[in-house]
Structure formats: structure tokens, C-alpha cells
Amino acid sequence: MFITLSPTSPDPMYKQITDQVRDAIASGELAANEKLPSIRELAEALKTSVITVKRAYLDLEGEGCIITRAGLGSFVAAIDPSRLRARKLEEFRIELDRIVRTGAKFSIRPDDLVRLIRGIKEEHDGSDA
Amino acid sequence: MDPMLEARDLCKSYEGFSLAKVSLTLSPGGILGVFGPNGAGKTTLIKLLAGQFPADAGDLRLFHLGYDEGEREIKDRVGYCPQEPPYYPDYTPVELARFAAPFYSRWDGACFYGLLDRFRISAHKKFRHLSAGQKTLFSLSLALSHQPDLLLLDEPAAGLDDANRRFLQDTLRAFVGGGEKAVLISSHVSDGLDEVAERVLFLGRGAPILAADKEELLARWKWVHFREGALDGALAARLTAMRHHPFGNSGLCSDFPAMSASLADALAAGDARVENARLSDVLVHLTQGG
Numbered sequence: 350m351f352i353t354l355s356p357t358s359p360d361p362m363y364k365q366i367t368d369q370v371r372d373a374i375a376s377g378e379l380a381a382n383e384k385l386p387s388i389r390e391l392a393e394a395l396k397t398s399v400i401t402v403k404r405a406y407l408d409l410e411g412e413g414c415i416i417t418r419a420g421l422g423s424f425v426a427a428i429d430p431s432r433l434r435a436r437k438l439e440e441f442r443i444e445l446d447r448i449v450r451t452g453a454k455f456s457i458r459p460d461d462l463v464r465l466i467r468g469i470k471e472e473h474d475g476s477d478a
Numbered sequence: 479m480d481p482m483l484e485a486r487d488l489c490k491s492y493e494g495f496s497l498a499k500v501s502l503t504l505s506p507g508g509i510l511g512v513f514g515p516n517g518a519g520k521t522t523l524i525k526l527l528a529g530q531f532p533a534d535a536g537d538l539r540l541f542h543l544g545y546d547e548g549e550r551e552i553k554d555r556v557g558y559c560p561q562e563p564p565y566y567p568d569y570t571p572v573e574l575a576r577f578a579a580p581f582y583s584r585w586d587g588a589c590f591y592g593l594l595d596r597f598r599i600s601a602h603k604k605f606r607h608l609s610a611g612q613k614t615l616f617s618l619s620l621a622l623s624h625q626p627d628l629l630l631l632d633e634p635a636a637g638l639d640d641a642n643r644r645f646l647q648d649t650l651r652a653f654v655g656g657g658e659k660a661v662l663i664s665s666h667v668s669d670g671l672d673e674v675a676e677r678v679l680f681l682g683r684g685a686p687i688l689a690a691d692k693e694e695l696l697a698r699w700k701w702v703h704f705r706e707g708a709l710d711g712a713l714a715a716r717l718t719a720m721r722h723h724p725f726g727n728s729g730l731c732s733d734f735p736a737m738s739a740s741l742a743d744a745l746a747a748g749d750a751r752v753e754n755a756r757l758s759d760v761l762v763h764l765t766q767g768g
Contacts, residue, residue: 351705352725353751386724393725 511675557621567606582624610637708749
């Protein structure tokens, strides 16, 4: 798992952790039942406080992404992948909304954006081949 | 632009300490920050520049004059705030100002009382009874009130609360804002005065380590965080102050514009992230190898 904390991000530290752990689960990097690092271990590695990581784990547990078993640690929950995908889609929609609005300021229309996306995809397909 | 202060290869040694070959120039409109760890020689350098003692070697000119030829004129045009204000402890700010005023051709009493008021310094309290922050602010008020062209401030933020520190920043920006005056400050970086400096000089153990334009420096130095294996060995080897942990590696990059093309793939894939380095990150790395 790859987690970094940015002191300049507008998001609080605990949210940066929950977002990145959730992403690791959604992308399949973390599999169901996989054990998560202990709160202390993660806090030490990220140079943040135990309270911050504890808060992040509690939030993830509240969302149903992880399960904490007393004395055993925290584990990735067996979560319906479509739920995480739906959430990710919503995040993309918000990002795209921003791009569409910015584009409108410069007369870049949604059609142009679709063409750009197709172009990028072809580039990647070409370089993979 | 014509420099107000030019120092070349200044050296000073005394028992247990030596400052070697410091060169700097300061042009009108500029704010230079001299940064370094404790014992780096910041105070010795500022004392040399302020003419508190002569250098053992090197050349120093302020307003095109050396202290040997124009001490009186230089001191009239320089506002110097030492780290430990050398004022009679039993005098009040008003008495101290009355004592200092005749030494300066452009003394402005109204400015002085305005600053005392602004800083809430009790005009009739003995100097020794002022708080550490008030002593600093008094020293600054005195320096500003003789309308200097150049301010030399040795750790002026020491002992200041956040509001006064911000006021000091604004005051310094306004001071140089007309483009005719200049400021040199020394600081520990973490006290926020690095924000006002446009140029920086890093000192480490009595010798200059780096002189640079601050924004250019910060555009080049970045933290690169990356997933284990996401960067090839040669690329990773260009990072310093490397830190490994189970959830990613971090290193300082000293020339990000030159490296950014090679990082593009890892950045796009989300396997690397770039974060601005702070001036203190660069300073600590360069002076202590941390």
C-alpha cells in the first residue's frame, strides 16, 4: 500500500488516510480479509499521531470498508465492489463537473473533452501494444 | 541595480569560532534572509555588516563606503537590531530614545511614538521590565525611527507572538516596497520570517552553503513520494534525504524541473506524488545532512 500525507492539502490528515485506504481497496490492491497495518505502525510510518490513524480507521469501519477485531487488528471487509465503484464514479463526476465548467470559460465543449479522452486512450493502447 | 551592501570574502575568527569567506550583495528593494542552525555564524556576520567589529579579511562596503572611511554616514543610514539589545536596563523607552536621537540626522520622533503605541510598549516602564517580545519591538522601533535605508535585523522574530510576527512581516515588506530600501534578517527559518525573504543565504558551521533566489530554490527542491519499485534505480538515486517506510518512500529532489519528465509516468499512474519542500527541509538537509 502506498500512502502519503500532504501537510498542504485542504483535507485533514485522517481523511487523507481514509481516502487512500479506500482507494487501495477499490482498486483491488487490498483484498478482502487482508490485514491492515496496526494503528501504531501506520502512525509511526506516516509521522502522524495514533489518534489521527485511529480516527481514520473508525471512519473506515463506519463505512463498512474495514472490520476491527479486538486484539487481532483491522481487516479489509468483504465489501460489494460495485459500492466502491459507485462512490469512485461520483468522485469522477465531481472532477469532471469542474473540468466541464472550466472548459466552458475557454469555449472548450464537452465534445472536445470526449475527443481528448479518446485520444489519450489510443495513445495508451498504442504504447501498450 | 546599484547594491547598497557588498561584502566579499569576509572572514572573522575568534576563540572557538571562525566565519569563513562570506560574500553577499544587497540591492534596493531586496530582503535577504540569512538562515542557519545555532552556531552557524549568523550573529557574527550581522555584527560584521553592522560595523560592530572589523573583519579579519575581506572587503565590505555599504553605500559604497567602507567603515574605515565613512562609519558615521553608514551608521546614520543603517538600522541595526542586535539579538540582545544593549540598552541601559534602568532607562525607559522614552529616555533611551532621547539618548539615541541626536546620533541620527533623520530621527523622526512622531514615527517612534507611533510605533511604541502600535506595539503597546509602555513608554515609561524601565527597559529591564519589558517582556522579551517588547524588548525586540522596542529595538525595532528605534531602528525604524531614524529613517534608515538599510535594516540589519538579528533574529528579529525571537520572542514575538504570531500577531506581532505578522506585523513585522508587513512592516518589512512596506519598508522595501518603494524599491529604495533593503533589509537583511537572520532567522531560524521556522519563525516565519522566511516568508518575507526574496533571497536566502544558508550558513552552516561558519561557512556559506548556498545563496539563491528563494522562489527559484523552492521551485527546484521538492519532496518526491513514491511507491516501492515505481522509480527505476537511477532515478531514485537522484533523490537525497531518502526515507523508506512500509507504505512508500520519500526523498528530496534538488532539481525538480530537470526530473519531472522522468517522473511523469509514475505521477500519472498515482505511484508517485510531489510535495513542495519547505525552506527548513532544504536547510536541514544541506546543513545537517538530514
